[in-house]
Amino acid sequence: MSCLFCSIVAGDIPCSKIYEDESVFAFLDIGPVSEGHTLVVPKVHAENLQAGSAPDAEALMAAVYRIAPSIMKAVGADGYNLGMNHGECAGQDVMHTHLHIMPRKNGVSRSFTKTHPSMEELTATAEKIRAELQNLANVT
Ligand code: 5GP
Numbered sequence: 001m002s003c004l005f006c007s008i009v010a011g012d013i014p015c016s017k018i019y020e021d022e023s024v025f026a027f028l029d030i031g032p033v034s035e036g037h038t039l040v041v042p043k044v045h046a047e048n049l050q051a052g053s054a055p056d057a058e059a060l061m062a063a064v065y066r067i068a069p070s071i072m073k074a075v076g077a078d079g080y081n082l083g084m085n086h087g088e089c090a091g092q093d094v095m096h097t098h099l100h101i102m103p104r105k106n107g108v109s110r111s112f113t114k115t116h117p118s119m120e121e122l123t124a125t126a127e128k129i130r131a132e133l134q135n136l137a138n139v140t
């Protein structure tokens with residue numbers, strides 16, 4: 001079975017990775033609606049949240065709790081939207097469970113239109129986020 005996000009988790013397709021733990025992998029969306037738009041996915045393939053395990057569902061939200069502050073700090077955001085498209089009827093394009101973290105700034109309209117940054121821009125954003133996560137790890 002070929003799955004885009006399984007291939008990304010396995011390292012077979014490149015991505016701008018920001019975080020991983022034993023059950024979750026997080027990387028930047030290639031079509032971000034805002035700088036720092038992150039996808040958080042379970043490492044174990046499941047087509048959607050309900051098809052996966054409860055511990056994997058819990059691990060997704062635990063990862064959001066852990067990494068969202070660093071994402072916000074890295075891109076100067078004041079908050080974020082969380083999103084999950086569950087099923088084709090809901091607009092799910094990639095059939096591997098994923099949670100969108102979309103950073104938002106005060107006074108900036110909440111666009112859900114995809115942008116097309118260069119790989120260099122995505123890499124630079126990912127580096128800023130990883131640096132913030134590393135800072136956090138050093139003080140806790
Ligand atoms: P969905 O519509 O399924 O909720 O979201 C899928 C997301 O995956 C989209 O926001 C899209 O931009 C992103 N995406 C699609 N292909 C790739 C890819 O190859 N790499 C990365 N990093 N993101 C992708």
Ligand code: ZN
Pocket residue numbers: 003004005006007044045046095096
């Ligand atoms: Zn998969």
